[in-house]
Amino acid sequence: MVLLSPSLSLPRLHFIRNHRGSIVQGQKNCRLNNKAKVCSCASSKPIQQNGFCRRDLVLFGLSSSLSLGFPTPGSVAGEDVKMASFVDEINAYTYLYPMELPSKKFLFKWVESRKPERYSSAAPLSPNARLRIVSERVDIIDNLIISVTIGPPNVQFLKSKDKSTWNAKDVADSVLSDKSALRVTSSQRMAESSVLDAHTSKVDGEPYWFYEYLVRKSPTNLGQEPNLYRHYVASTAEREGYLYSISASTLGMQWDEMGPFLEKSVASFHLLPPTDDYVPPYKDPWRFW
Template sequence: MGCMVDDINAYSYAYPLELPSEKLVFKWVESRKPERYSSAAPLSPDARLRIVSERLDLIDNLVISVSIGPPNSTFLTSKDKKTWTAKDVADSVLSDKSALRVTSSQRLEESSVLDAHSTDIDGEPYWYYEYLVRKSPTKIAEASKMYRHYISSTAERDGYLYTLNASTLGKQWDMMGPVLERAVESFRLLPPTDSYVPPYKDPWRFW
């Protein structure tokens, strides 16, 4: 496993380098180098949820990314994160994760949550969830079978949700899913260093 450490946003995760059972070596490209929340690419028109880093394997159709955004109060009504369920956290993140100019409920319809659970790590809750996203909004029967299979881990700090997403094509999940699950399970928020830039600092600064 390789190791990704982002000092700007203070998190780390491990990512797979190979799949020995298939004699496969992954060909990762760092498509988005770590950057501060204020200058990161938005995932929706309201720019609440933003990708702060991303790596791709275009040949094997794998994506691992980290996004940061504030909680959606529609789903996370309490300020006490200890009361949040994994399903509510998943709905909060997914409601903001869309390139379409639609309502939160319409965005959720693009996604189907398969599983959600949480665990405490060093006294902090981490929420895990697995979901499918249609690759195309068309109603054509064949197109409806095309979807991406995601697995994610979310943690909260300074009033923002930090989420690691790992995904591949649905038809590849049986082969790729186990190594992506290990990547997601390795996600940790780190003690901030002098390089850390909190998301609330200059939130609309783009340079």
């Protein structure tokens, strides 16, 4: 990883704030499949535009050699997008993800790289194994990643147990400090990223913390440009002493085309009432299957 230079001129893009209500209401045609529900829905409303790990580097390198069939930047803002809904009943959350731009005949090519699994058996994101990926989907051709992680708060940034006192920047720092595959300190992990924006919103009376950040990537054989980086949007909620976070990202050079759809996915993320299939993160920490 390469440290993101504070002097680097980068776009400050603020992602959407209040699409959650309209997004959730549009879900329909659900079916249950291996404790995860997939629903399809279509949205005709305009989309407003307000890293760390080895798998990111693989995608980062692949994208440099692929010819991407993105819609033109000017056509994205008012584009109709067909969305699908993903429900993880093991960890009790849901979100939408883009499937198709019908008018452009553009199809997203998602692969479920990590199926939903309980926290105790999920893949860790750092040597201390605090933050773990409980599900992930990847579009390798278009270089998109949507992942959901669970982990305890980092008391270095979130000293109070009263989540109503937390601010979004501290929550972002807490999550990002544990999001690294390198054996480095929390402060070094934070230095790998640059937070552009952070704010808090209430959803069903509960705080959700939204943040947008960049991660500078090392040049690869396939992409030698010095200022390549991944652009992320993320949302975090707290339940039973653990932080549930969704992050969606693409290369910075593709943000104008793909960013609005990733923003919509992150804005749709919310926790669900637990069912009989729900497994809390603290249950059976010794279990690895």
